[in-house]
Amino acid sequence: MTAPDQAELLRPHAEQTFATELAALAAVDDRPRPPSWKLSPSAVVTYLLGGVLHDGTPITPKYIGPRRLMEVAVATLATDRALLLLGVPGTAKTWVSEHLAAAVSGDSTLLVQGTSGTAEESIRYGWNYARLLAEGPTRGAMVPSPVMTAMQQGAIARIEELTRIPSDVQDALITVLSEKTLPVPELGIEVQARRGFSVIATANDRDRGVNDLSSALRRRFNTVVLPLPATAEEEVEIVTGRVAALGESLQLPELPSAAEEIRRVVTVFRELRAGRTEDGRTALKSPSGTLSAAEAISVVTSGIALAAHFGDGVLRAGDVAGGIVGAVVKDPGPDGVVWNEYLEAVVRQRRDWADFYRACRDLGS
Incomplete structure (x- = not known):
């Protein structure tokens, strides 16, 4: 089956909608880029807040708000810390998360949608049970989660509504975020994160969700609170x-x-x-x-x-x-x-x- 034309898509991903802007930024971006990043941190902030490039190309603003918040968010991703975007509903947490992943990794689709029914397999890995029965536990039978895929690619993984995920599933992130490794005991191996890997999570600070974050997990995030529009x-x-x-x-x-x-x-x-x-x-x-x-x-x-x-x-x-x-x-x-x-x-x-x-x-x- 052929991929649909972008014009036929109801809601293209950020990297599809703004591909021209991302390419224009990359072409004139002469600042240092962290490993695996498609743009420098400065260019990522320009992509988010908008501006006009030296060659006259306009960049539309994706986020309207304090510049410093976006600089802190981008700087966090350039370190070994994960990023937690916190705020009341409607403060553009998901929107900012998607555009950050698109600008940094060129791919915003490595997404875990948090709900009360989110299982640990969504964070770690699962199995193709037909192959598991036929072959036993093999690499081919393993189904990597978006987080594992991001670790392997050195990319950004996104976790939406983190506080709606059950506490025991949340805690599967602790080893990933602290040791930058994901053990697979069934195969006797571990997946180690490549440079460029990070996690962007969002959480609602008004409706505190099903489960608050444990102190151990919260310590592994830098938190940026997104406010409602000031004016x-x-x-x-x-x-x-x-x-x-x-x-x-x-x-x-x-x-x-x-x-x-x-x-x-x-x-x-x-x-x-x-x-x-x-x-x-x-x-x-x-x-x-x-x-x-x-x-x-x-x-x-x-x-x-x-x-x-x-x-x-x-x-x-x-x-x-x-x-x-x-x-x-x-x-x-x-x-x-x-x-x-x-x-x-x-x-x-x-x-x-x-x-x-x-x-x-x-x-x-």
Whole structure:
């Protein structure tokens, strides 16, 4: 079966989407590169934060936030320490993890998705049981995990939602991270990590997951806490950029500027998240959800689909109202109270938000 054309893919990997930028960076990158790295640490940070190269090639920003955080993250990967990206949902932990792996190793696909059902084989190795029965324990019967593969290749392994993995499975990482080796007692061998190997893990510091990290494992990570966007302008920029990229990927029809509705969605989310209005004059109750930039992106993208397919082709308040209500009211009881108070105390009082107020009320909220 032939590989699909990238244009046919719903969600290409970072190294596919930004292959041109990565190649342009590599071509002009004259800084020292750690072993097995595709780019120097300085070029990796440029790839993440964006800029213009000496030859005029523009590099789009993948992360909008403090530069120092990205420098610390990249510097960690250049040492023998693993990297833990910590933050509330929607702070771009997975996004940053993927782009770091793409820029450093050229491959972001060596991924372990953490859940309460993640088994130790996902961290260490498993077996092809048909071959195991026929041949016994052999190298050919062994199925390496993404972590083992990264060790063999000198690449970056990614572990998503580390705190959702059971504690005994988490602890399989301790030897890997401290000794840089993975024993295979069934074969009497061990896999030793090549230079360039590291692990990027993500964890949610609001919902602490199924299992907190043991102190022994936590000591083997350098932790970088990714914050929510510091300003409304930063958040609007993040949402605008990601909405445009998603719209192109999903082949949604192009609409006239959606800036007004994007700013409105961001304002609602930031006010409810902070528990006060932008001017600081009105205290608000906060709902149970996180109301992250990722959720704002989803609300706006859904609104664009509504406007394109069922509206007049212009993104209006009614197109985003349903998505906002769904994002805010996770628990109909307490969240419903929070939302109704916000509508009456804030939205209704803003004359230029009358259309949004009516649209929300028409939904029966």
